[in-house]
Amino acid sequence: MLSALSRARFDGRLHHVSSVAVAGDYADTFTEAMFQEGQDLPHAYHRSKFESEKLVRESKVDYRIYRPSSVVGDSKTGAMDRIDGVYYSFGAIKKLAYALPGWVRLPVPRIRGRFNLVPVDYVADAMVHIAFSDTDARVFHLVDPKPPPFVKMADMFVAAAGGPRLGPAVDIAKMPGAKKTGALMSMPPSVRELRDAFVSDLGLPTQGLGAMNIKVRLEDGNTQAALAGSGISCPPLRTYAKTLYRYYEDHLDPMKQRPARYRRELGGKVVLVTGASRGIGLATAHMAAEAGAEVLLVARDAAKLEAVAQEIRAAGGRAHAHATDLSSFDAIDALADAVLAQYGGVDVLIHNAARSIRRPISASLDRFHDYERTMALNYFAPVRLTLRLLPSLRERGGTISHVLTMGVLMPAPYFAAYLATKGALDAFGDSLMAELQHEGIHVSSVYLPLVKTEMMAPVEEYAGRSDVMTPRRAATMILDGVVDRRRRVMTGMGAYFAFSNRVMPATTSRILNLLERAFPLDDTPSEFPLEKAFITNAIGGSPV
Ligand SMILES: NC(=O)c1ccc[n+]([C@@H]2O[C@H](COP(=O)([O-])OP(=O)(O)OC[C@H]3O[C@@H](n4cnc5c(N)ncnc54)[C@H](OP(=O)(O)O)[C@@H]3O)[C@@H](O)[C@H]2O)c1
Structure with missing residues (x-):
C-alpha cells in the first residue's frame, strides 16, 4: 500500500490503525510519543503491529496513527463479531458461575496489573472525530484512561454471569516456597505444557496468552486533548461489563x-x-x-x-x-479386523x-x-x-x-x-x-x-x-x-x-449409607421415612 501511494505521489494523509501491542512487554507508562523503547515483542501479534507502524513512520506520507487497546463490543448493545481477547475467558467464567452461586466469595491470587479494554463505539467515534480535527499530534492512544485493576475487571464479568464475588486477593508471591516455584516456572518446555494444560482446564485458549501485557500503563494525552469539548469519552467498564457478557451469552458462546x-x-x-x-x-x-x-x-x-x-x-x-x-472376545476381534480392512x-x-x-x-x-457379565461388556470389551x-x-x-x-x-x-x-x-x-x-x-x-x-x-x-x-x-x-x-x-x-x-470422604460415605437405609430395596421399612418423603418430593423419585 505504501509503495503504491508513493508511486502515485499521494500527498494526502494516511490514517493508520495500529495497536497498543507496539508496547510489547513494556512494564511502565507508555506514552503516545514512544515507539522504539527497547521493549521486547514476545508475541507475533506485537511484532506485526510494530513492524507495520514502523513502515508507516519511515515512509514519506503524512500520517496519523491510532493505537486502540483490546477492543471489546459496543458499550450500549454489547455487539461484537468475534471471540478475541477477554472474550476467551467468558467460557471459564460461565463454568464458574454455573458451579458457584453469587453469594460465595472466592479467594483469588493477587494479580497486579490492569488489562486495558476499550469499547468499539468509543474507538470508532474517537477516530472519526480525531481524523477531522485540527491538531499537530500524530499518534493517539484509544484506551480506557482509568482501567480497573485486573482482579476487579474479572470480578465485574463474573458478577455479570451471576457467579461468585472474587476476593479477597491472596498474595501468592509472599507464600512460603514461592521463590522456588518462580524458578520452576521458567523451565521450558515441560512447564509450558503443564501451564497450557492448566489454562485449558480453565476453559481458556493457550495461544494468545503471550500477547497480554497487564503491566503497561497507557497514557492518552493527545487523544484527550483532541476530544476535548466533543462529548466523546470512554465509558468506565463497570457501566457496560454486563452488556458485553449478555451479548456473548446470546450470540457468541461456542456452545x-x-x-x-x-x-x-x-x-x-x-x-x-x-x-x-x-x-x-x-x-x-x-x-x-x-x-x-x-x-x-x-x-x-x-x-x-x-x-x-x-x-x-x-x-x-x-x-x-x-x-x-x-x-464375545472373538466377535470384538472380528469387528476390529473388519474396521481396519474396510x-x-x-x-x-x-x-x-x-x-x-x-x-x-x-x-x-x-x-x-x-x-462377570458387567465386567465383560463394560470393561473388557472396550479395553x-x-x-x-x-x-x-x-x-x-x-x-x-x-x-x-x-x-x-x-x-x-x-x-x-x-x-x-x-x-x-x-x-x-x-x-x-x-x-x-x-x-x-x-x-x-x-x-x-x-x-x-x-x-x-x-x-x-x-x-x-x-x-x-x-x-x-x-x-x-x-x-x-x-x-x-x-x-x-x-x-x-x-x-x-x-x-x-x-x-469429605467420611461424610460422603455416611450420606450414601443413610440414603441406602432411607431407600431400602427389599421389603424392610425405611429407617428414615421423613427424610425419604422429603427427598422423594424434592427430586421426584429415588436418588439411588
Ligand atoms: N441411561 C442412563 O441413565 C445412564 C446414566 C449414566 C451412564 N449411562 C451410560 O450410557 C451408555 C449408554 O446407555 P443407554 O442408557 O443408552 O443404554 P441402553 O438404552 O440400554 O442402550 C445400550 C446399547 O448397548 C447395546 N448393547 C448392549 N449389550 C451389547 C452387547 N453385548 N454387544 C453390543 N452392544 C450391546 C444395545 O444394543 P443391542 O441390545 O442391540 O446390543 C444398545 O444399543 C452406557 O455406557 C451407560 O452405562 C447411562
Whole structure:
C-alpha cells in the first residue's frame, strides 16, 4: 500500500490503525510519543503491529496513527463479531458461575496489573472525530484512561454471569516456597505444557496468552486533548461489563454454535459408536453423522442397526452397520479386523455400549455372574477393542471417549457391579493418557447423570425424577468431549460430587449409607421415612 501511494505521489494523509501491542512487554507508562523503547515483542501479534507502524513512520506520507487497546463490543448493545481477547475467558467464567452461586466469595491470587479494554463505539467515534480535527499530534492512544485493576475487571464479568464475588486477593508471591516455584516456572518446555494444560482446564485458549501485557500503563494525552469539548469519552467498564457478557451469552458462546463446531472437527472423520442401536449411542451416532462423520454403528441387533444406518443415509449422512456381540472376545476381534480392512482405522472411538445392574451386594451372594457379565461388556470389551485399534488411533492422533456415569464420582448404593466396571474403565483411560498423550491420543471421560433411556426404564422410582437428561443432551456431552478434546466432562452436580467425595470422604460415605437405609430395596421399612418423603418430593423419585 505504501509503495503504491508513493508511486502515485499521494500527498494526502494516511490514517493508520495500529495497536497498543507496539508496547510489547513494556512494564511502565507508555506514552503516545514512544515507539522504539527497547521493549521486547514476545508475541507475533506485537511484532506485526510494530513492524507495520514502523513502515508507516519511515515512509514519506503524512500520517496519523491510532493505537486502540483490546477492543471489546459496543458499550450500549454489547455487539461484537468475534471471540478475541477477554472474550476467551467468558467460557471459564460461565463454568464458574454455573458451579458457584453469587453469594460465595472466592479467594483469588493477587494479580497486579490492569488489562486495558476499550469499547468499539468509543474507538470508532474517537477516530472519526480525531481524523477531522485540527491538531499537530500524530499518534493517539484509544484506551480506557482509568482501567480497573485486573482482579476487579474479572470480578465485574463474573458478577455479570451471576457467579461468585472474587476476593479477597491472596498474595501468592509472599507464600512460603514461592521463590522456588518462580524458578520452576521458567523451565521450558515441560512447564509450558503443564501451564497450557492448566489454562485449558480453565476453559481458556493457550495461544494468545503471550500477547497480554497487564503491566503497561497507557497514557492518552493527545487523544484527550483532541476530544476535548466533543462529548466523546470512554465509558468506565463497570457501566457496560454486563452488556458485553449478555451479548456473548446470546450470540457468541461456542456452545450455541455446536453444529458448526462439530462439522469442523468431525467432518470426514471415521467415528465408531458402540451401543448405537438405541438410547445415548443412537443419539450420538445421529449427531456425529449430521456433522459429516462416517459413522460405524455397533450393537447386537443387526436389523435395528441396519434401520439406523438407513435412516442416517436417507438424511444424507454416511453410516455402516457392524452387528457385534461385544461380550464375545472373538466377535470384538472380528469387528476390529473388519474396521481396519474396510476403513483403515478410526479417528474417534466411542465406548458407549454397557449394561447396568441395580442390586444390593447382600442380595448378590450367589450372583457372581452379575459381576462377570458387567465386567465383560463394560470393561473388557472396550479395553480389547481399544488395544486392537490403538496402532491406527496413534497414527491418526485419535480420540477415545469413555461413556461413564456420575456414579464413578460418587458411588451410590445398589450399583456395585456396574460402578466397578465404569471405575475400571476410567482408570484405564487415565493410564492411556499418562502413556500416550504426547503422541496426540486423547481420552475423554464422560460422567453422565441419569438419562431417559431403556437402561433406566426398569426402575420405577426413577420415572418422575426431575433431573433426568435426554439422550440428545447426553450425546452433546460426549461429542463436546471429543471435539473440544476435554479430559473430563461432567455436569455442575457431577463436579460438586467429585469435589465433596475428595474433600469429605467420611461424610460422603455416611450420606450414601443413610440414603441406602432411607431407600431400602427389599421389603424392610425405611429407617428414615421423613427424610425419604422429603427427598422423594424434592427430586421426584429415588436418588439411588
Ligand atoms: N441411561 C442412563 O441413565 C445412564 C446414566 C449414566 C451412564 N449411562 C451410560 O450410557 C451408555 C449408554 O446407555 P443407554 O442408557 O443408552 O443404554 P441402553 O438404552 O440400554 O442402550 C445400550 C446399547 O448397548 C447395546 N448393547 C448392549 N449389550 C451389547 C452387547 N453385548 N454387544 C453390543 N452392544 C450391546 C444395545 O444394543 P443391542 O441390545 O442391540 O446390543 C444398545 O444399543 C452406557 O455406557 C451407560 O452405562 C447411562
